Amino acid sequence: MSQDAFNFLFIGLSFAIYIGIAIRQRAGSTKEYYTAGGGVSPFANGMATAADWMSAATFISMAGLLATSGYDGSRLLMGWTGGFVLLTVLMVPFLRKFGKATVPDFIGDRYYSKAARLVAVVCAIFICLTYIMGQMRGVGVVFSALFDISISTGVWVGGGIVFFYAGLGGMKGITYTQVAQYCVMAFAYTIPAVFIAIALTGNVIPQLGFIGDYIANGESLPFLEKLDQINTELGFANYTSGSLETIDMFCITAALMCGTAGLPHVIVRFFTVKNVKAVRVSACWTLAFIAVIYLTAPTIGAFARVNFIEKLQDSPREEAPAWFGDFEKAGYMSWTDQNGDGKIQHFGPEREKRGDKNELTFKPDIMVMANPHMGALPKWVIALLMAGCIAAALSTAAGLLLVLSTAISHDLMKKIVKPDLSDQEEIKYARLASLGALLVAIYFGINPPATFIAKTVAFAFGLAASSFFPTLLMGIFSRRMNKEGAIAGMVAGIGFTLSYIIYFQFMGGTKDQYFLGISPEGIGFLGMLLNFLVSAIVAAFTPAPPPEVTELVDNVRYPGGPETAAQDH
Amino acid sequence: MKEKSKAAKGRYWKAQLRCVGVLLSVWFLVSFGCGILLRDWLDANFPSVGSAPFGFWMAQQGAIIVFVFLLIAYAIWMGRLEDKFEGEEDAV
Numbered sequence: 001m002s003q004d005a006f007n008f009l010f011i012g013l014s015f016a017i018y019i020g021i022a023i024r025q026r027a028g029s030t031k032e033y034y035t036a037g038g039g040v041s042p043f044a045n046g047m048a049t050a051a052d053w054m055s056a057a058t059f060i061s062m063a064g065l066l067a068t069s070g071y072d073g074s075r076l077l078m079g080w081t082g083g084f085v086l087l088t089v090l091m092v093p094f095l096r097k098f099g100k101a102t103v104p105d106f107i108g109d110r111y112y113s114k115a116a117r118l119v120a121v122v123c124a125i126f127i128c129l130t131y132i133m134g135q136m137r138g139v140g141v142v143f144s145a146l147f148d149i150s151i152s153t154g155v156w157v158g159g160g161i162v163f164f165y166a167g168l169g170g171m172k173g174i175t176y177t178q179v180a181q182y183c184v185m186a187f188a189y190t191i192p193a194v195f196i197a198i199a200l201t202g203n204v205i206p207q208l209g210f211i212g213d214y215i216a217n218g219e220s221l222p223f224l225e226k227l228d229q230i231n232t233e234l235g236f237a238n239y240t241s242g243s244l245e246t247i248d249m250f251c252i253t254a255a256l257m258c259g260t261a262g263l264p265h266v267i268v269r270f271f272t273v274k275n276v277k278a279v280r281v282s283a284c285w286t287l288a289f290i291a292v293i294y295l296t297a298p299t300i301g302a303f304a305r306v307n308f309i310e311k312l313q314d315s316p317r318e319e320a321p322a323w324f325g326d327f328e329k330a331g332y333m334s335w336t337d338q339n340g341d342g343k344i345q346h347f348g349p350e351r352e353k354r355g356d357k358n359e360l361t362f363k364p365d366i367m368v369m370a371n372p373h374m375g376a377l378p379k380w381v382i383a384l385l386m387a388g389c390i391a392a393a394l395s396t397a398a399g400l401l402l403v404l405s406t407a408i409s410h411d412l413m414k415k416i417v418k419p420d421l422s423d424q425e426e427i428k429y430a431r432l433a434s435l436g437a438l439l440v441a442i443y444f445g446i447n448p449p450a451t452f453i454a455k456t457v458a459f460a461f462g463l464a465a466s467s468f469f470p471t472l473l474m475g476i477f478s479r480r481m482n483k484e485g486a487i488a489g490m491v492a493g494i495g496f497t498l499s500y501i502i503y504f505q506f507m508g509g510t511k512d513q514y515f516l517g518i519s520p521e522g523i524g525f526l527g528m529l530l531n532f533l534v535s536a537i538v539a540a541f542t543p544a545p546p547p548e549v550t551e552l553v554d555n556v557r558y559p560g561g562p563e564t565a566a567q568d569h
Numbered sequence: 570m571k572e573k574s575k576a577a578k579g580r581y582w583k584a585q586l587r588c589v590g591v592l593l594s595v596w597f598l599v600s601f602g603c604g605i606l607l608r609d610w611l612d613a614n615f616p617s618v619g620s621a622p623f624g625f626w627m628a629q630q631g632a633i634i635v636f637v638f639l640l641i642a643y644a645i646w647m648g649r650l651e652d653k654f655e656g657e658e659d660a661v
Contacts (some may be wrong), residue, residue: 071625071628071629074604074628074629077628077629077632077633078600078604078628078632078633081632081633081636082596082600082632082636084636085592085593085596085636085639085640086593086596088640088643089589089592089593089643090589093647207630208619210619210621210630211618211619211620211621211626212619212620213620222619222620223620224620224621224622224625225620240621240622240625246605246606249605250601250605250606253600253601253604253605254601257600277648277651280640280643280644280647280648281644283640283643283644284637284640284641284644287636287637287640288637291633291634291636291637294633295630295633295634298629298630554578557578557581557582557585558578558581558582558654559581559651559654559655
């Protein structure tokens, strides 16, 4: 069977499953639409959350980034998983106990003001939209590579599928679809790693091969030593040392962690289980499922790095493997013969200083896709990987779309514009809103504002860290925090972070102007501290919140009260 | 459900804060501590994990494994606190 036939088979099969589930689990009421009726088992919810969490960016780019940056890439590994710990112990149980379905709901009630609710709605829409754009683009790229269609047609096809099951099925539909998608993703990610681990290290478990010995080509030495050797030889920084300043590394990791803890589409997932106890169990499952992928990512990155260099370095162009030509044609890799010897040479900054010219450039994103080709794995593994990529993009896009439609229909229409909305009308608005949001996402998926999207996604974490995170945290843990303090803190935090990013990103700020050596990626951490500080000072000089709000804060701290959150709206 | 006494609520909240405090200390130690701040010192002075230097391994694998155990500990710990709190109401 040809590669195309395998691809069609795997992807067609997975789609049939997703759509079948969506039709069976169609939502009937707003409660089912927003929170799947609150009766999903912790295990299933854990899997669905893990699928929601892992976007196409994580699935495709993370391993590639690890391959090219080694130790520095740990900031993503620790930042995203560590953020989940913060989210679970500091936020989710309390928000769940509070019992409303959305984050803007909490902020609006806790800070007793429509202005605060509106700010939160705008933040949620902004964060979700920037994410979903990247997802749609990812779907488009994979589809276009698969079926030989243009990227824009690919984006349209992907958008249609997402709308079909997120818009119609609501939370109930996507929860069970995401369970299926997690399974596809987990197998698609780990199976190639196992094959390559066996080839390079003789170990079936990639994580053990990673810290074991490299045994291919008759050599035998510790695998990581081999990697360091390769990197130093070619003039890159040591794989295990990294090149970021410690303070920058610290701040970026912290910004990612706190930003993660403020992601609305993940928080809302915990409203789908029965009670606070189930929330905690569900969170354990989620992180365990996420860990399966996150513990494999560094091994894929490291294996890909070794394979990539071993297969290409110093080999004549005509003898280079077939996949190199394919990726070159697709624009993911490029080679120019600088010294005219007809061989491929890849060099890092240290060697270039000594006059060697680098002839090979590639996009780190391609590492995961190229991995099975480099390891010469069977065709069905490649097909599985394709299905996994699409599952990753679709599951996150569907989750985001749902939060977007809720933010518009519930928080904006029902709570601010038109309070007398009926249940049926609200679902109608939610479906219309998801259609609208999807059209916007498709537009930007087809016409991405250049490199802007990738950057905004990274910065969205910083913005969430400096705005949502401290405001939610103080809303739960401080009884004294009032609306003046919260609003002043949010404005100060997000204003500071945004201007720092804009200055260095769009107004030509240079590296030596960095404040304390912190890059724009990590500035969200300082913005967050600023938010806390400003809130505390302003709150100290303004009147305390009204007694019913203090009561609300007291109430979320203790167990008991209504079991199923999310009452019918 | 009956209204809990103020003292019982106070004890419960303190116990909950202690739980979160302990877990987040471990959280900070394994990620920011081992993975970033103390990394070079750990690489030099701690036994390697397989062939990986200790600090590097913590940053790439160890921290994530500890995180999973932290959440399991949180679920068990908070479950017990809650049971104790529910039981207390009759004694008051």
